[in-house]
Amino acid sequence: MPEEVLLAFDFGLKKIGVAVGNTLTAQARPLCILTPATRDQRFARIQALLDEWQPDRVVVGLPLTLDGSEQPASRNSRRFAHQLEGRFRLRVELVDERGSSLEAQRILGSNDPDDAMAAAVILQRYLDRQSGRPDGAGDLARVPVRR
Numbered sequence: 505m506p507e508e509v510l511l512a513f514d515f516g517l518k519k520i521g522v523a524v525g526n527t528l529t530a531q532a533r534p535l536c537i538l539t540p541a542t543r544d545q546r547f548a549r550i551q552a553l554l555d556e557w558q559p560d561r562v563v564v565g566l567p568l569t570l571d572g573s574e575q576p577a578s579r580n581s582r583r584f585a586h587q588l589e590g591r592f593r594l595r596v597e598l599v600d601e602r603g604s605s606l607e608a609q610r611i612l613g614s615n616d617p618d619d620a621m622a623a624a625v626i627l628q629r630y631l632d633r634q635s636g637r638p639d640g641a642g643d644l645a646r647v648p649v650r651r
Contacts (some may be wrong), residue, residue: 508560511535511553512627514601514619515564515584520546521619523627524557530635532627534620547591554592562594565601565626572600599630 507528514521519539525532535553540546564585567577585596601622608621 509557510561511557511559512563512623514623515581519619521623523623525627525631530631532624534624537617537619562588563597563599563627563630566598568600568602599626601626
């Protein structure tokens, strides 16, 4: 597999967690939490991240119910993924994000905002799957999160 840089998004209507990783190390790390007030601000911040990191692909978490069914939030994440594809001409992969926030809280061990760590959990799951490791086998890098 060629080396690729990836950005991941844990999409929410008020906050978007962002993580970065690559296929060489197969390791994800939390990057920042976006809190844009408007759609234009959201895409301006995303454009700045894309310019900075130059990802080959992006991953977007897909919220599903416990039984794997879609829910109203799934539609929002799919719309966001389609907007990334269309606006920025990116390859976008959707990844089941069930339990990512709980796992992020466990990793952080605090009540700090967990959106960026949840994005890192989602990206790590994707990287683990791509490298043939079982989900959760990879180590998440712990770094301070930018706001």
